[in-house]
Amino acid sequence: MNPYTIFSDIVAGRAPASKVYEDDDVLAFMDIRPWTPGHLLVIPKVAAASLAELDPEIGGKLFQVGQRIALALRQSEVACDGVNFFLADGIAAGQEVFHVHLHVIPRTSGDGFGLRGRPVNAHRADLDYLASSVRRVLAEGDR
Numbered sequence: 001m002n003p004y005t006i007f008s009d010i011v012a013g014r015a016p017a018s019k020v021y022e023d024d025d026v027l028a029f030m031d032i033r034p035w036t037p038g039h040l041l042v043i044p045k046v047a048a049a050s051l052a053e054l055d056p057e058i059g060g061k062l063f064q065v066g067q068r069i070a071l072a073l074r075q076s077e078v079a080c081d082g083v084n085f086f087l088a089d090g091i092a093a094g095q096e097v098f099h100v101h102l103h104v105i106p107r108t109s110g111d112g113f114g115l116r117g118r119p120v121n122a123h124r125a126d127l128d129y130l131a132s133s134v135r136r137v138l139a140e141g142d143r
Contacts, residue, residue: 007099011045020072025058026065031103035113038078038106042066049098051089062102073106080106084113 009015011027020040021028028042042062048054063085070083086103088095105113 005047005097005099007043007097007101008047011043020069021065023065026061028065028069028104035103036080036106036108036111038073038076038080040069040104042069042102042104044100048100050095051087051100054100059100062100066102066104069104073104078106080108082107 006015010017010029017027017029019027019029021042025045026042027045028040031039031041042065044054044058044062046055046058048058051059066085070085073080073083084103084105084107086105087101089100107113
């Protein structure tokens with residue numbers, strides 16, 4: 001997969017961005033196709049196409065910065081009542097730009113934004129079975 005994305009140019013300063021936050025590891029800027037006013041992206045400066053490629057410390061920092069920005073959105077002129085975080089990892093999850101990015105989406109009542117899926121009632125046995133499978137893989141990774 002080609003490691004180039006528009007985010008590479010934004011990080012390098014070769015493409016314009018309405019920056020909100022920047023440090024040595026992370027950059028946050030307004031999304032040019034916002035779902036709601038104030039929608040922004042938080043990205044690692046080091047290119048990683050997927051979460052599996054991303055240093056866990058940097059992944060944690062994405063959410064720490066997102067948390068700070070969520071508070072700032074509420075206190076800014078965006079004046080939202082809530083915030084959604086969204087991160088798509090892989091084509092099946094809806095990822096379109098293959099550089100990890102956390103969407104920080106301000107929410108207000110009646111803003112028209114929503115998730116398309118509908119939850120279903122799961123059977124406890126199915127939940128327990130899948131939990132066991134994930135625990136097993138996690139345990140194998142700790143060895």
